[in-house]
Structures are given as C-alpha cells and as structure tokens.
Amino acid sequence: MTRPPQSEDRFRLRSLRRWYVVVWVVLGVLPPVVSVLGDDGATTYWSIGLSAALALCYAGVAAGPGRPVLRPRAFLGALVLGMGALALVRGDGAALFIVSLPQFWLLAGSPRRAIALSAAGAAATVTGIVRHQAWDAQEFATGNVVFTLIGWLAGVLVGLGVVRIVEQSDERAGRLGAELEAARLRLAEAHRLQGATEERERLAREIHDTLAQGFASIIVLAEAAGSSLAADPGRAAQQVLSIERTARENLAEARVLVGSAPQSGLAPGSIAGTLRRALERFTEDTGLPVAAELAEVACDGPTRIALLRCTQESLANIRKHAAASQVSVVLGPVPYGIELEITDDGQGFVVRDSRGFGLNGMRRRLAELGGELTVTSSPGDGTRVLAAVPAHGQG
Numbered sequence: 001m002t003r004p005p006q007s008e009d010r011f012r013l014r015s016l017r018r019w020y021v022v023v024w025v026v027l028g029v030l031p032p033v034v035s036v037l038g039d040d041g042a043t044t045y046w047s048i049g050l051s052a053a054l055a056l057c058y059a060g061v062a063a064g065p066g067r068p069v070l071r072p073r074a075f076l077g078a079l080v081l082g083m084g085a086l087a088l089v090r091g092d093g094a095a096l097f098i099v100s101l102p103q104f105w106l107l108a109g110s111p112r113r114a115i116a117l118s119a120a121g122a123a124a125t126v127t128g129i130v131r132h133q134a135w136d137a138q139e140f141a142t143g144n145v146v147f148t149l150i151g152w153l154a155g156v157l158v159g160l161g162v163v164r165i166v167e168q169s170d171e172r173a174g175r176l177g178a179e180l181e182a183a184r185l186r187l188a189e190a191h192r193l194q195g196a197t198e199e200r201e202r203l204a205r206e207i208h209d210t211l212a213q214g215f216a217s218i219i220v221l222a223e224a225a226g227s228s229l230a231a232d233p234g235r236a237a238q239q240v241l242s243i244e245r246t247a248r249e250n251l252a253e254a255r256v257l258v259g260s261a262p263q264s265g266l267a268p269g270s271i272a273g274t275l276r277r278a279l280e281r282f283t284e285d286t287g288l289p290v291a292a293e294l295a296e297v298a299c300d301g302p303t304r305i306a307l308l309r310c311t312q313e314s315l316a317n318i319r320k321h322a323a324a325s326q327v328s329v330v331l332g333p334v335p336y337g338i339e340l341e342i343t344d345d346g347q348g349f350v351v352r353d354s355r356g357f358g359l360n361g362m363r364r365r366l367a368e369l370g371g372e373l374t375v376t377s378s379p380g381d382g383t384r385v386l387a388a389v390p391a392h393g394q395g
Contacts, residue, residue, distance in 0.1 A: 322346025
C-alpha cells in the first residue's frame with residue numbers, strides 16, 4: 001500500500017535515526033568496551049560501566065515518543081559527563097565525541113544549545129585526555145585533542161549548514177502552502193462565480209421560456225380581443241378567457257421560479273399529450289392550424305420539459321415573426337433517442353444573423369441533456385427547427 005508523502009517522510013526520518021543509533025553504538029559506545037576485553041583492572045570496569053551507562057541513558061530517551069524515561073537535555077548532560085569520564089579513564093575519546101556530535105543537533109532543541117552543549121562535550125573530552133596524561137607526554141594524546149577540537153568545529157559548521165537548509169526548506173514550504181491556499185481560495189471564488197453565472201443564465205432562460213412568452217401571449221390576445229370586441233363578441237370573450245388562463249399559468253410558473261411551489265413545471269402526462277395541449281392552445285389563440293404527428297415516446301422529466309420549451313419557443317417565433325399559413329410538428333423515436341421537428345411555411349430568416357435569446361436558450365437547454373438543436377431557414381423559404389435528444393428513460 002502506498003504511503004502518503006508526509007508519512008513517507010516520517011518513515012525515512014525514523015529509518016535514518018535507527019541507522020544512526022547503530023552507527024553510534026558500533027563506532028562510539030562499543031570500541032571502549034571491545035578494546036579492554038580480556039584486560040583486568042579498574043580501566044576495564046570503568047570503560048564497560050561508563051559505556052553501558054551511556055547506552056542505558058539513550059535507551060531512556062528513546063523509550064517512547066510521548067513519554068521518555070529521560071529528557072533529551074538530561075541525556076545530553078549525561079553524555080557530556082560520560083565522554084569526559086571515559087576520556088579521563090582511557091586517555092582518548094575523540095572517536096566517541098565525533099560520532100556523538102549529531103546527538104547534540106538532534107536533541108538540543110535549538111542551534112545555540114547544540115553549539116553550547118557540544119562545546120561542553122569537547123571541553124570535557126579534552127580535559128579528560130589532558131588530565132589522563134601530560135599534554136606533550138605522548139603524540140597519541142595530542143592527536144586526540146586535535147581531532148576533538150577539529151571535530152567540534154566541523155560539527156558546528158555542518159550543523160549550522162543543515163539548520164540553514166532546513167529553514168530554507170521550511171520557508172519554501174510555507175510559501176508554497178500560502179500559494180496553494182490562495183489558489184484554493186481563488187478556485188473556490190471562481191466556482192462560486194461560475195455557479196452564480198450559471199444560475200442567472202438558468203433563471204433568465206426559464207423566465208424567457210415561461211413568463212416572457214406568457215406576457216407576450218397576453219399582449220397579443222388583449223390586442224386581438226380589443227379589435228374583435230365590437231365585430232365578434234364571442235371571439236373576444238374566448239380571447240379574454242385565454243388571457244385569464246395564460247395569466248394563471250404565468251402565476252404558477254412564477255411561484256415555481258421563486259420556490260414557493262413544487263418544481264414541476266408540467267402537468268402529469270406523456271410528452272405527446274403535453275405537446276398536443278400546447279398546439280391546441282396555439283391554434284385557439286392564433287387561429288392557425290397545426291398538422292401534428294406525435295408518437296408516444298418514453299422520456300424523463302427534464303427531457304419532457306426541454307421538448308415542451310422548444311415547442312413553445314418555436315410557436316412563439318412563428319406567431320411573432322413568420323407570417324406562416326401552415327405549421328407542422330412531428331415527434332418520434334430515432335435509434336439514438338427522440339427527435340422533435342417543427343416546420344412552417346413563413347417568411348424565414350438568415351440563421352447566422354439571428355441574435356435572439358430564444359434560440360440560444362434552446363441550444364443550451366438541449367446541450368445540458370446531451371442533445372442538439374438544428375435550425376434551417378432562409379428568407380422566403382420558411383423555417384425548420386429540429387431538436388434531437390438522447391433517450392433518458394421514462395420520467
């Protein structure tokens with residue numbers, strides 16, 4: 001199983017520390033013990049005892065991540081005393097001191113304390129060596145002192161370098177984290193704005209396809225009723241009833257849009273029955289007959305609404321712009337879904353010059369369902385609107 005990046009880093013750090021412990025024991029703690037095996041005397045016992053004490057003290061520090069038996073700084077103090085005591089007993093100690101230098105940088109808690117404690121360790125080691133033998137008595141003792149001092153200086157330089165690298169890495173990580181947070185906030189704001197834009201477009205499309213079309217119908221019917229009031233009172237009364245019905249439908253649509261009514265938008269029934277009622281209303285309001293071939297096709301609610309809105313928009317355009325004498329509506333299944341074709345013999349128009357909201361709204365509505373809208377027209381040749389949508393099942 002793949003570890004997350006942070007877990008991988010912690011795993012590598014633990015592995016490095018375990019390897020360092022092995023190196024510290026093998027090259028620092030064991031040599032004073034191995035070198036006196038088989039010998040008798042106080043030096044042997046002191047070397048074994050002090051080395052064992054240092055190992056036990058470190059074991060106390062590493063006993064548990066949350067509750068160590070011995071605090072790290074207490075262990076470093078014991079390490080300084082132990083190195084000084086071993087140097088005093090044996091007359092050497094440079095190797096143990098150099099191998100122990102990482103302990104100061106790992107456990108001291110700050111570079112300043114690491115330098116001070118490692119300096120104390122170097123001083124204890126040098127003091128022990130010098131007290132064991134006169135300064136110029138043996139070259140061996142002089143070499144240990146020199147190596148101890150050089151090791152401390154090199155340890156300070158390397159430790160400060162590593163600390164600087166870690167600080168730079170932390171700064172880069174902080175900047176990267178801030179940049180990522182800023183990018184996250186920008187992305188969230190972009191998503192919020194996109195959502196708001198899409199909601200405005202949806203509301204604009206719904207208002208255009210329902211309320212705006214209804215108000216346009218009311219205006220046309222009111223003008224027609226006013227014209228026929230004296231000449232044909234029966235016709236005028238019928239148009240007034242259509243105005244009332246359209247106004248009630250607009251009120252219901254408005255309640256749906258503001259959320260105070262169920263989000264249905266349609267009366268129950270098949271798509272063929274729904275379109276048939278819309279065509280009857282169109283003929284009733286305009287007097288223009290419609291030739292309809294409406295097959296019973298299964299579709300879900302969103303598809304049914306999209307096909308109805310396309311029909312309503314096309315009929316509204318025919319009434320307002322086409323000056324047509326014949327209208328044909330065909331609904332039927334095709335291998336990939338459903339097709340709705342609306343044609344008229346009106347005056348037509350240049351499709352590429354059309355900038356109306358209605359056609360774009362129909363295209364977007366069908367595109368949301370994976371469908372498409374094709375409009376074919378030219379001046380004097382009428383108009384053909386073809387809506388094609390995949391089958392989405394029975395709603």
